[in-house]
Amino acid sequence: MRLKIPTNFRIIRLPCTGKIDIIHILRAFEKGADGLYVVGCMEGDCHFNEGNFRARKRVEQAARMLDQVGVGGERVKMYNLSSGEGPLFAQYSIEMVNKIKQMGPSPIRLAKERMKQKADAA
Amino acid sequence: MIIAEKKPIEEIIQEVKDFDRILILGCNECVTVCEAGGKKEVEVLASVLRMYFMNQGQEKTIGERTLERQCDHEYLEEIRNIIDDYDAIVSLACGVGVQFAAEKYLTMPLLPGVNTICLGANEDRGLWTERCQACGTCVLARTGGICPVSRCAKRVLNGPCGGSTNGKCEISKDTDCAWQLIIDRLKALDKMDDYEKVAPVKDWSTDRAGGPRTVTREDVKI
Amino acid sequence: MSEYVSNSRLERVLKAGHLGVTSECGPPRGSDPEEVKKKGLLIKDHVDAVNVTDNQTAMTRMSSLAACIHLKLLGIEPVLQMVTRDRNRVALQSDILGAASFDIPNMLCLSGDHQSFGDCAQGQNVHDLDSMQLVQTVRYMRDEGKFLGGDDIKRPPKIFVGAAANPFADPFEIRVPRLAKKIACGAEFIQTQCIYNIDKFKEWIRRAADRGLTEKTFIMAGMTPMKSVGMAKYMKNKVPGMDVPEEIIARLAGVEKKKQAEEGINICVEHIQELKEIPGVAGFHIMAIEWEEKVPEIVERSGLYPRPEI
Numbered sequence: 001m002r003l004k005i006p007t008n009f010r011i012i013r014l015p016c017t018g019k020i021d022i023i024h025i026l027r028a029f030e031k032g033a034d035g036l037y038v039v040g041c042m043e044g045d046c047h048f049n050e051g052n053f054r055a056r057k058r059v060e061q062a063a064r065m066l067d068q069v070g071v072g073g074e075r076v077k078m079y080n081l082s083s084g085e086g087p088l089f090a091q092y093s094i095e096m097v098n099k100i101k102q103m104g105p106s107p108i109r110l111a112k113e114r115m116k117q118k119a120d121a122a
Numbered sequence: 123m124i125i126a127e128k129k130p131i132e133e134i135i136q137e138v139k140d141f142d143r144i145l146i147l148g149c150n151e152c153v154t155v156c157e158a159g160g161k162k163e164v165e166v167l168a169s170v171l172r173m174y175f176m177n178q179g180q181e182k183t184i185g186e187r188t189l190e191r192q193c194d195h196e197y198l199e200e201i202r203n204i205i206d207d208y209d210a211i212v213s214l215a216c217g218v219g220v221q222f223a224a225e226k227y228l229t230m231p232l233l234p235g236v237n238t239i240c241l242g243a244n245e246d247r248g249l250w251t252e253r254c255q256a257c258g259t260c261v262l263a264r265t266g267g268i269c270p271v272s273r274c275a276k277r278v279l280n281g282p283c284g285g286s287t288n289g290k291c292e293i294s295k296d297t298d299c300a301w302q303l304i305i306d307r308l309k310a311l312d313k314m315d316d317y318e319k320v321a322p323v324k325d326w327s328t329d330r331a332g333g334p335r336t337v338t339r340e341d342v343k344i
Numbered sequence: 345m346s347e348y349v350s351n352s353r354l355e356r357v358l359k360a361g362h363l364g365v366t367s368e369c370g371p372p373r374g375s376d377p378e379e380v381k382k383k384g385l386l387i388k389d390h391v392d393a394v395n396v397t398d399n400q401t402a403m404t405r406m407s408s409l410a411a412c413i414h415l416k417l418l419g420i421e422p423v424l425q426m427v428t429r430d431r432n433r434v435a436l437q438s439d440i441l442g443a444a445s446f447d448i449p450n451m452l453c454l455s456g457d458h459q460s461f462g463d464c465a466q467g468q469n470v471h472d473l474d475s476m477q478l479v480q481t482v483r484y485m486r487d488e489g490k491f492l493g494g495d496d497i498k499r500p501p502k503i504f505v506g507a508a509a510n511p512f513a514d515p516f517e518i519r520v521p522r523l524a525k526k527i528a529c530g531a532e533f534i535q536t537q538c539i540y541n542i543d544k545f546k547e548w549i550r551r552a553a554d555r556g557l558t559e560k561t562f563i564m565a566g567m568t569p570m571k572s573v574g575m576a577k578y579m580k581n582k583v584p585g586m587d588v589p590e591e592i593i594a595r596l597a598g599v600e601k602k603k604q605a606e607e608g609i610n611i612c613v614e615h616i617q618e619l620k621e622i623p624g625v626a627g628f629h630i631m632a633i634e635w636e637e638k639v640p641e642i643v644e645r646s647g648l649y650p651r652p653e654i
Contacts, residue, residue, distance in 0.1 A: 021162070022166055023162065023165045023166050023169060026166060026169040026170060026173070027169060029173060030169050030172055030173055030176075065131065065166070065170050066173075068131045068132065068170070068174075069131070069170050069171075069173045069174035069177060070174065070177045071173055071177065107177050108173050108176055108177060111176045111177055111179060112176065114179065115176070115179075115181060
């Protein structure tokens with residue numbers, strides 16, 4: 001099964017989405033990511049019982065914080081699918097990439113570029 | 123332990139916006155356990171502040187440090203050699219830590235990053251509840267081990283008041299009536315006869331009313 | 345309980361073995377004394393004394409003491425209500441002396457509704473003393489002639505001291521022990537929470553009588569007529585520590601809306617007549633909330649009028 005997925009995102013593998021922390025999400029944006037999504041197992045199917053529920057809460061909390069600082073909470077999202085659903089994975093990645101393209105670059109990335117230009121000019 | 127709660131990010135932003143170099147200072151004790159001001163919360167707050175100010179086009183230095191405690195001289199001394207790198211400190215310790223740091227570093231603005239709530243217990247995951255108000259004259263021996271000072275909204279020493287309904291307090295259906303808990307305990311201890319002993323007028327001079335409190339121990343002093 | 349501790353008419357009526365009658369007057373949310381006087385004059389001839397509430401439900405109102413003075417000057421006997429919510433022991437003792445200086449002869453000691461119910465939800469509360477300790481304090485000031493701090497009082501207050509009891513609050517099993525505790529602290533009369541559950545009240549007063557408590561204090565049964573089925577439902581569901589049986593609600597709902605108030609008065613009168621016969625009931629405290637004009641009718645129809653000449 002060969003599926004076309006966008007190439008402009010990087011996959012970071014975790015043993016379980018329950019491993020993700022808010023700071024991981026925030027750091028990605030701080031470093032200039034335009035969007036981030038977390039793909040966990042189906043709800044109720046977590047090998048560690050509630051890892052994906054915890055991940056969802058953290059994603060939601062990170063989204064609230066990103067809203068508060070003007071980055072935009074919509075740039076993060078949690079998806080759930082089972083490991084056999086390759087096409088769905090592809091579909092979600094396309095959906096997310098399209099959404100982020102629509103929203104445009106993250107204001108943090110733009111701010112960083114402006115600062116760099118200023119520093120270069122000086 | 124001391125229970126604290128994170129201040130809203132907007133409030134912290136307002137407090138720090140005029141400083142360029144800010145140190146976020148966590149504490150490894152109570153506020154770490156209640157997830158309000160430990161190393162993780164320092165990282166998150168620092169990241170969020172960096173993004174906010176970057177977005178505003180402001181370049182700020184936001185440092186991160188977490189001390190073993192902020193209520194002891196030796197740990198607070200650990201930042202003496204870096205303190206000149208900053209214009210302000212946001213302390214995520216309880217009110218004790220914030221003040222102790224302020225007293226030590228006289229010219230350094232110290233801003234609280236948490237609201238200190240109470241002396242409490244970790245009743246459940248994500249739930250911290252008050253157990254003590256440090257009144258300075260413990261009455262627990264007479265009340266079945268349940269505190270009417272901290273857990274009764276009217277700190278009634280001869281309760282319950284007329285507002286106790288189905289074991290709950292008149293102020294909220296989510297608040298246990300302390301006197302219901304006391305009576306349940308007295309019954310379990312087979313000490314209901316104690317209920318009719320009238321608690322005398324309390325000496326509140328050991329409470330907040332008596333002014334700042336100190337404990338002096340000559341045997342411990344060096 | 346033969347000799348008099350105060351110049352209270354209420355004390356004399358109760359000690360003479362008559363059923364006492366008190367009512368209630370809530371001070372206004374303003375400084376117009378006429379409102380207090382008007383309410384007092386409406387019920388003057390039908391009651392032995394009038395309770396004046398102390399910032400009830402934690403809503404800021406004219407001070408209880410000031411309103412008591414207005415009544416006293418009209419020749420109406422007040423019962424000064426005092427809550428421990430708003431004043432520490434300095435202020436409480438000071439107000440007791442202030443009341444005594446106007447020869448206000450009765451006082452009811454309460455803890456008071458929590459301030460979160462009122463218009464100052466962000467305010468501090470005091471609760472330096474609790475209601476029982478306030479009873480002890482007044483008794484100490486009167487009987488020993490001393491302040492809590494131990495100094496002598498010149499002209500100690502002569503006040504007949506009461507406390508409240510709620511026969512219906514939880515947990516029920518401590519309701520009688522709690523009454524015993526208040527009596528042990530020195531409560532000479534008791535005014536109860538509004539009674540709608542007659543059977544439960546009878547059970548409570550029977551248990552109190554079994555312990556000899558009805559011999560040691562005068563228990564005045566609290567009565568509040570229902571104005572409507574809506575009020576009955578509100579009292580049942582929203583007022584802490586209130587026990588309104590379904591049959592009361594059903595009875596009010598069973599008559600047309602215009603006649604519900606009249607039915608509420610009927611229920612109140614029937615309850616008083618029933619409780620008059622119960623041993624240990626020393627009188628009635630009729631709290632017609634913002635409905636003072638109905639008190640004379642209730643008193644008359646219950647056979648409690650005229651009030652005895654004392």
